[in-house]
Structure formats: structure tokens, C-alpha cells
Amino acid sequence: MPFYGGSELATVYDDALTEGFGLIASNIAEPNIMMGLIEGAARKDSDILLQLSGGASTFAGNEDPVDGLQAMGAYIEAIADQYDIGVFLNMDHQSDLGFIEAQMDLGIPSSIMIDASHEPFEENVARSREVVEMKKDKDADVLIEAELGQIKGVEDNIEAAEAFYTDPEQAVEFVDRTGCDLLAISVGTQHGVAKGKNLELRPDLAQEIRQTLRDHGLDTPLVLHGSSGVQPRQLQEMLQHGICKVNKDTRYQYEYTRTAFDLYRDDGTAIVPPEDIDANRETFFNDTEWSPNKDIFDPRVAGRQIRDRIADVHAELTEVSGSAGHSRFA
Numbered sequence: 201m202p203f204y205g206g207s208e209l210a211t212v213y214d215d216a217l218t219e220g221f222g223l224i225a226s227n228i229a230e231p232n233i234m235m236g237l238i239e240g241a242a243r244k245d246s247d248i249l250l251q252l253s254g255g256a257s258t259f260a261g262n263e264d265p266v267d268g269l270q271a272m273g274a275y276i277e278a279i280a281d282q283y284d285i286g287v288f289l290n291m292d293h294q295s296d297l298g299f300i301e302a303q304m305d306l307g308i309p310s311s312i313m314i315d316a317s318h319e320p321f322e323e324n325v326a327r328s329r330e331v332v333e334m335k336k337d338k339d340a341d342v343l344i345e346a347e348l349g350q351i352k353g354v355e356d357n358i359e360a361a362e363a364f365y366t367d368p369e370q371a372v373e374f375v376d377r378t379g380c381d382l383l384a385i386s387v388g389t390q391h392g393v394a395k396g397k398n399l400e401l402r403p404d405l406a407q408e409i410r411q412t413l414r415d416h417g418l419d420t421p422l423v424l425h426g427s428s429g430v431q432p433r434q435l436q437e438m439l440q441h442g443i444c445k446v447n448k449d450t451r452y453q454y455e456y457t458r459t460a461f462d463l464y465r466d467d468g469t470a471i472v473p474p475e476d477i478d479a480n481r482e483t484f485f486n487d488t489e490w491s492p493n494k495d496i497f498d499p500r501v502a503g504r505q506i507r508d509r510i511a512d513v514h515a516e517l518t519e520v521s522g523s524a525g526h527s528r529f530a
């Protein structure tokens with residue numbers, strides 16, 4: 201199936217709110233993690249929300265983010281057509297209004313996160329509202345995620361040294377004034393390498409935010425950033441309180457590199473000559489009896505192992521988040 205736009209994604213979030221599950225929103229920057237994620241979701245009959253940050257778009261586009269979005273968008277479309285599940289793309293932690301406008305004009309993303317949460321409240325409201333108005337003016341089929349509160353850690357290229365928890369009453373004002381479709385909240389998670397046992401998670405605050413929004417007629421899907429370190433039971437507790445989108449990037453980055461590392465460590469001499477051999481790499485080892493083993497160093501060998509590992513990890517995560525078995529499109 202082709203990957204879908206905001207109107208279909210909104211129906212998935214409606215199901216998630218009603219049935220109490222969440223989509224694992226999974227960051228990509230290259231094709232192997234992307235293919236593993238879609239395969240893993242398909243194994244579990246789950247729809248999938250892929251994410252591209254500004255940094256990832258720039259990386260994928262040889263330092264041009266628009267080229268990166270177009271290249272990865274075409275790649276995602278081709279692979280999504282091989283599967284029956286719904287595949288969606290969110291532009292993660294966006295702050296460049298020109299790039300956001302290009303995203304809407306290209307019609308590629310299903311949703312866009314405007315991240316102005318590090319700005320003062322009024323500036324955050326103004327910038328988030330500007331993106332919502334842009335969507336309406338363009339009649340763009342995208343959902344808009346905005347963020348209130350700040351979580352620790354490095355997100356794309358913004359370092360947050362401390363956390364600012366989301367205030368429930370301020371959340372009502374923020375959603376009401378911006379018109380955002382999803383709200384990213386700060387309830388104790390952290391971007392990057394973090395351990396759930398060390399996090400001061402506040403599911404009670406997530407519940408209070410959701411209830412306060414509902415009391416004002418706003419049942420806005422809530423987003424949990426920085427979830428790679430959050431443990432399954434911690435995540436499932438959060439999912440009971442209106443969290444419908446759970447962002448993961450760091451875990452997949454680690455799994456990518458660890459999979460390749462294990463392959464190359466276990467077969468090191470297939471790639472690097474033994475220390476007692478003076479092998480000249482520039483001649484491609486012409487003057488020695490030793491040769492590297494193409495059956496190991498061919499990038500497709502590591503690539504396929506990475507795809508399999510990411511598929512296994514994501515399949516398990518769809519069981520934890522409850523999206524397994526809930527595809528609307530299979």
C-alpha cells in the first residue's frame with residue numbers, strides 16, 4: 201500500500217485513543233532501518249509511523265534536507281507498496297519554517313512536528329500556530345504535532361540540559377490557541393541514552409494533562425518523546441493516559457551499529473589483515489598472500505542482518521505498545 205497522509209493517520213490515532221494503544225514513531229536516516237521497521241510492523245499486523253528529523257533529512261540528502269526528504273520519501277513509497285500495512289511519515293523536531301513549507305508543498309509527510317518548546321510560551325504558541333495556519337492555507341493533508349514542556353537530552357541539534365514538565369492548564373491554553381493535532385508532553389522521559397530505572401516518570405501527570413484537556417472538550421492525542429530507555433511496563437502505564445505516539449530513535453541507532461559490530465568483530469580477520477602481515481591497503485593487498493573476505497565485507501551482509509535485527513526489535517515493540525494486530529489497512 202502507498203504510504204498515507206494525515207487524514208488516514210488521524211483515523212489511526214482515533215483507534216489508538218479509543219482502544220488504548222500507541223504507535224511506535226521510529227526515526228530513520230538511511231534505508232536499512234526503514235526496511236527493518238516496515239518488515240517488523242508487517243509481521244505483527246501493525247501500522248507504522250516512520251520519522252525523519254531535520255538532521256536525518258540533511259544526512260540522507262548529502263547535506264540537502266529537501267533532497268533527503270524526496271529521496272527517502274520515494275524509497276519509503278517503494279518499500280511500503282510491498283506491504284499491506286499503513287505506512288506513515290512524520291517530520292520530527294522541525295524548526296525551520298522554510299523547510300516545513302517545502303514539506304507541505306511536496307506533499308510527502310503524513311504529519312509534521314513543529315518544535316518551538318525551547319522558546320518562551322508565547323513564542324511557542326505563535327510559531328506552532330503559524331504552522332497550523334500554513335497547513336490550513338495550503339489545505340495540506342498533514343497533521344501538526346507541537347510540543348509543550350521540555351525533555352532532557354539532545355534532540356536533533358538542540359541540547360536541553362534540564363527538564364520542564366508540561367503544565368496541564370497551560371496545555372489546554374496551548375492546544376486551544378495553536379490548534380495542533382497532537383501534543384508532545386514532558387513527563388519525565390529523556391532523549392538519547394537513558395535508563396528507565398533512573399527516570400522520574402510521571403504517568404500521573406500524563407493522566408492529569410489528558411483529563412484537563414478532556415474537561416475542556418479537547419481529546420488531543422499525546423506524544424511521548426525520548427522513549428528508548430523507557431521499559432515495557434513503564435511504557436504501558438503511559439499508554440493508559442492518552443499517549444498515542446511513542447518516539448524511538450536511539451534504540452534503533454544502537455541496534456544498527458551493534459549488529460554490524462558483532463558481525464565484524466566475530467570475523468575481524470576477514471576485513472583486517474593479521475598484525476604480523478605488512479599488507480598495503482592502497483594496492484588492495486597485492487603484495488601479500490592475505491586477502492579480505494568479500495562474503496563478510498560486502499555491505500549487503502551487514503545490511504541484511506541489520507534489517508532482520510530491527511524487524512525483530514520493532515515487532516516486539518508493537519506488542520508492547522499494543523499496535524500489533526490493529527492495522528487499519530491490512
Ligand SMILES: O=C(CO)COP(=O)(O)O
Nearest residue numbers: 392426427428447449450
Ligand atoms: O524522541 C525521539 C525522537 O523524536 C527519540 O527518543 P530517543 O532518543 O529516546 O530514541
Ligand SMILES: O=C[C@H](O)COP(=O)(O)O
Nearest residue numbers: 253255256293355356449
Ligand atoms: O529525538 C530524536 C531526535 O530529534 C532525532 O534526531 P537525530 O535524527 O539527530 O537522532
Ligand SMILES: [Zn+2]
Nearest residue numbers: 315317347355
Ligand atoms: Zn523539543
Ligand SMILES: [Zn+2]
Nearest residue numbers: 355425426447
Ligand atoms: Zn524527540
